[in-house]
Amino acid sequence: MLSPLTKANLGLLVFAFRKVPLIWMTRPRLLAIDGEQVQVKLPLNRRNKNHLNSMYFGALAVGADVAGGFLAMHKAHLLGKKVSLAFKSVQGEFLKRPEADAVFVCKDGALIDDMLNRSIETGERINEAVEILVYCPTLSKDEIMARFALTLSVKVKP
Incomplete structure (x- = not known):
């Protein structure tokens, strides 16, 4: 029997392969997911590094997308609801070159729970900014490499 994390990783890979091949190509992997947070690892490899041998900013955006989006999809799934999910805006701050995974x-x-509940109550699309922090644990365990604020837009389908 597969663990919940393994099932979530398989679900992510199938979704990416079928719906967003660029996500699939970057090979994200869920390290942890619970009611409060998600941790997604994106390996540094030939496909997503730039001419400086650090992670290309487009790959960083993919990782931020997966972290914010998967947490929302996971929470909607736990509620037994289908959602329409999109990102309406993105802000990125690149603090240090991520030269490793x-x-x-x-x-x-908690914010995503509130968004889903408000959408269920009102039937409306709810937009809120979620924060995604990027680390390179093999280089520096606690140093933030990049910071993203993505405006998540969710609407629970009837």
Whole structure:
């Protein structure tokens, strides 16, 4: 029997392969997911590094997308609801070159719960910014490499 994390990783890979091949090509992997946060690892490899041998900013955006989006999809799934999910805006701050595998952390589980509940109550689309922090644990355990604010837009389908 597969662990919940293994099932979530398989679900992510199938979704990426079928719906967003660029995500699939970057090979994200969920390290942890619970009610409050998600941690996604994006390996630094030939496909996503730039001419400086650090992670290309487009790959960083993919990792941020997966971290914020998967947490929302996971929470909707736990509620037994289907959602329409999109990102309406993105702000990125690149603080240091990620020259190793990157870990994307989104700790906005409570905010996403509130968004889903408001959408269920009102039937409306709800937009809120979620924060994703990027680390390179093999280089520096606690140093933030990049910071993203993605405006998550969710609407629970009837």
